[in-house]
Amino acid sequence: MATELFGVPASCLRMPHVEKGMAVGLFGGSFNPPHAGHALVAETALRRLRLDQLWWIVTPGNPLKDRSALAPLSERIALSRECSKDPRIKVTAFEAAHKIRYTADTIELVLACNRGVNFVWLMGADSLRDFHRWERWRKIVRSVPIAVFDRPGATLSFLSSKMAKVFDQARIDEDDAPLLARLSPPAWTFVHGPRSSLSSTQLRETVRSAVL
Template identity: 70%
Template structure:
């Protein structure tokens, strides 16, 4: 895991990044700025339980490409989940909490992930572990109103004006952050490349 100090605000941005692209970098930059983060961990997952392993490029390649795109020095590209043999986000967050006492974390996801978040293993546990920032994505702006998770945790939604304080809030707490959006998507890039 990247080095952090007590009292820091750190964003956790996980995904398969298959491949990583400028849209991911935009989400990371928006999160750093709007959440007043000291660091953002760009966590390249070894696999995705909701996706076929066959469609994933090798982890080393996805790490290399992520490092090439994530140029902000406050972004730390990591694949620590592979070293700890962690498969599910709930387990990742529990591990991060255990290993980093005194650090304030925020889970970061694109709005397109919020739409299907209720399909994730132990999604309610994830909501109760760290505050969550949902970053707007094209075609997913209304997911913060219509998704199963948004409805179930409507009482925990925080106005985006308070985003800089989100890391200090007790879960469940989540916000939806509007802003510039990129039309890029990993699946569209794979289709163009014939993968």
């Protein structure tokens, strides 16, 4: 593998080291830019799901979003590192090295390379609303447990989203969230708790307005 790609150090292009039996959260996104709201989700996940690690996966780009305003990958990684202070949070961009575009492919690769590790996918409630638009979304749900974290304006998404309806029987009580990573999929839960009103879109608009 090249020493770096897109200006990203080789260390960020490899999956973080894990041991069998660990519970590991997968927190993917473009993080354009990362902010305190992302850090809040990560910290809440570590605590509520009792995770040993959390992989903060900075993606090359979201196929469902406009890439014209996407900051360089190296910049988003550097800012993510500044946001994530807990040593259990590992910022990584291994998807870029494998030229992965879709979450389904990311999860398939992660599971194949880390046998015996208990992974759980993390997402905000705002993403749950459009989850059925994700490539092979049903396969994702059947491949790894999912924890959905409350976001302002999206609290009721667990009632209205297509995923929530199709996999209603797979939902576990929030009180059992610490068990989630070690359950066989499909299994998911909705985690209530502290919420941040920050959004990457709003932050980009603020910066654009200031420049103009």
